Amino acid sequence: MSDHHSTNDPTHFLIIGGGSAAFAAAIEAHGLGARVTIVNDGLPIGGTCVNVGCVPSKFLLRAAEAHHFPTHHRFAGIKGTSKVNFSEVIAQKRALVESLRQAKYIDVIDPLDRVQYRQARARFVGPKTVEVDGEHITADHILIATGTTPAVPPIDGLDAVDYLTNETAFELNELPESMVILGGSYVGLEIAQIFSRFGTRVTVLEAQPQILPAEANDLSEGLAAYFGDEGIEVVTNAQTTRIRSGDNKVVLSVDVNGQPREFSAERLLVATGRRPNSDALGLDKAGVAVDTHGFITVDSALNTTAENIYAAGDVIGHPMFVYTDAYEGKLAARNALSPQTSKVNYHPLPWVVFTDPQVAGVGFDERQAAEEGFDPQSTVLPLTEVPRAIAARDTRGFIKLIRDRHTDRLLGARILAPEGSELLMEIAVALRQEMTVAELADILHPYLTLSEGIRLAALSFDKKLEALSCCAG
Incomplete structure (x- = not known):
C-alpha cells in the first residue's frame, strides 16, 4: 500500500x-x-x-x-x-x-x-x-x-393495467392461470419457462423476427422449438399496439406479421429491456x-x-x-x-440463458469473428452424438465451435444443451490461452461426461464421428 x-x-x-x-x-x-x-x-x-x-x-x-x-x-x-x-x-x-x-x-x-x-x-x-x-x-x-x-415500452393502455416485471413476478403468492410476456430475451424466456412448468399457460410475444434477437438463429430457433414442445407459445414479429383490461384478463391487440391478432391472459409481464x-x-x-x-x-x-x-x-x-x-x-x-490504470477486458466473455435447455456462449460467433478479421469456420455437434446425453435420455441441442480456417485457432463456442453453462469455462480457458482446435481435441475427457462433447465437436472439424470408437479414439 x-x-x-x-x-x-x-x-x-x-x-x-x-x-x-x-x-x-x-x-x-x-x-x-x-x-x-x-x-x-x-x-x-x-x-x-x-x-x-x-x-x-x-x-x-x-x-x-x-x-x-x-x-x-x-x-x-x-x-x-x-x-x-x-x-x-x-x-x-x-x-x-x-x-x-x-x-x-x-x-x-x-x-x-x-x-x-x-x-x-x-x-x-x-x-x-x-x-x-x-x-x-x-x-x-x-x-x-x-x-x-425494467424498461416499460410506450404502449397505449399499458399504464392502466396491473402489469408485472421481474421485480414483482417472483413475489406472487398464487400461480396465474395464464400469462402473456412481452419480450423474448434472457429475462422473459427464463420467466416464461418458470411459470409454464409450474402450470401457467404462457405466451411470449417478441417484436423482433426471433427470440434472443442478438444471437444466431440456430440458437433461437432451437430454443423456440423446445419451448413449443413444452406448450409455451412463442410469437415473433409481434408489435403490441394496445392493451386493455377485460373480464378479469389483460387483452393485447398485436400486429403479427402485418395481421391483427388479439391475445389475453390473467397476467401480463413486461420484459422488454432495462x-x-x-x-x-x-x-x-x-x-x-x-x-x-x-x-x-x-x-x-x-x-x-x-x-x-x-x-x-x-x-x-x-x-x-x-x-x-x-x-x-x-x-x-x-x-x-492506485497509480496504475487498468482497462476493461471482457474477452472471452461467457454468458448464459438459464432456460432448459440452456443457451450459452463464449468468445466470437461466426459474424463477430468475421468482423474481427478472422476467416471463421464452424462445426455443429448434435447432442445425439454425445454418449452422456444419449444415456441420460436427453439429446436436446448442440455444441458449436468456431475456429479460424487458416490457423485452427479456437475463436468461440455456442451451446444449446441441458446444463450447457457447465461446458463454457473449459472453452473460456482455451480461448484465453489462444489454443487451437487440435490442442483442444488432444485433451483427455472422461467418457460419459457432457464435456466429452467439446472434444467430439473439436474432432468433428476434420473427422467423421461415425468412424470413431465409443471413446473417440
Whole structure:
C-alpha cells in the first residue's frame, strides 16, 4: 500500500449504489486504504442479482424443473406425479434471498471499519459533492453504480393495467392461470419457462423476427422449438399496439406479421429491456455525460466525462451481467486509488440463458469473428452424438465451435444443451490461452461426461464421428 493511502486522513471514496459493482468497489477500496461511503436508494442492499434477479430466478427455475421432471422424463418403466404449493415455493425463495443478502453483503461489509453504508438518496450538487439527506458530502473519488430498472415500452393502455416485471413476478403468492410476456430475451424466456412448468399457460410475444434477437438463429430457433414442445407459445414479429383490461384478463391487440391478432391472459409481464437509474442523480451538476438512452458514458478505464468520477455496472450499459458488474466495480476502485490504470477486458466473455435447455456462449460467433478479421469456420455437434446425453435420455441441442480456417485457432463456442453453462469455462480457458482446435481435441475427457462433447465437436472439424470408437479414439 502506498504512503498516500496510509495517512491519518485516508482518501474518501464515495459509492452511489448498493449492488454487485458497488460492493466489489467498496471491498477493493477498503483494501487499498480508503475511507468508503456507500449511499444506496434503490433495491435493498445487494441490488438486482440477489433480490430480484439471478438468485430468485435460478432458484425458481430449479424448483419448476423439479416439478416438471417426474412427468416429463424419457425413461421407460418410471411413472411419477408432482403437486405444487406455490406459496410455499415463494416463501422458500424469500428465505434464500434473505440468507444470501445477509451472508454475502451485510456480513461482508460489517467488519470493514472504514466502510459506512447509508440507505438514502444521493444527488450531485457539484463536481465532487453530493447531497444526502440534506447533508453535503465531498469525496476525493466517486463511483456511480446505480444499476438499472425494467424498461416499460410506450404502449397505449399499458399504464392502466396491473402489469408485472421481474421485480414483482417472483413475489406472487398464487400461480396465474395464464400469462402473456412481452419480450423474448434472457429475462422473459427464463420467466416464461418458470411459470409454464409450474402450470401457467404462457405466451411470449417478441417484436423482433426471433427470440434472443442478438444471437444466431440456430440458437433461437432451437430454443423456440423446445419451448413449443413444452406448450409455451412463442410469437415473433409481434408489435403490441394496445392493451386493455377485460373480464378479469389483460387483452393485447398485436400486429403479427402485418395481421391483427388479439391475445389475453390473467397476467401480463413486461420484459422488454432495462433502463439506467441515472435520471435523478443530477449528473449535469457534476459534468457527467450520458448517451441517448441515459446510460453513463465511460472510457475503457471506466472514467466518466468528469474528473475523478467513475461509473460501473449496469448503469453504463453492455454487458450487464452481475459478474461483469463486480469486475468493473473492482477495476474502477483500483483505477481511482492506485497509480496504475487498468482497462476493461471482457474477452472471452461467457454468458448464459438459464432456460432448459440452456443457451450459452463464449468468445466470437461466426459474424463477430468475421468482423474481427478472422476467416471463421464452424462445426455443429448434435447432442445425439454425445454418449452422456444419449444415456441420460436427453439429446436436446448442440455444441458449436468456431475456429479460424487458416490457423485452427479456437475463436468461440455456442451451446444449446441441458446444463450447457457447465461446458463454457473449459472453452473460456482455451480461448484465453489462444489454443487451437487440435490442442483442444488432444485433451483427455472422461467418457460419459457432457464435456466429452467439446472434444467430439473439436474432432468433428476434420473427422467423421461415425468412424470413431465409443471413446473417440
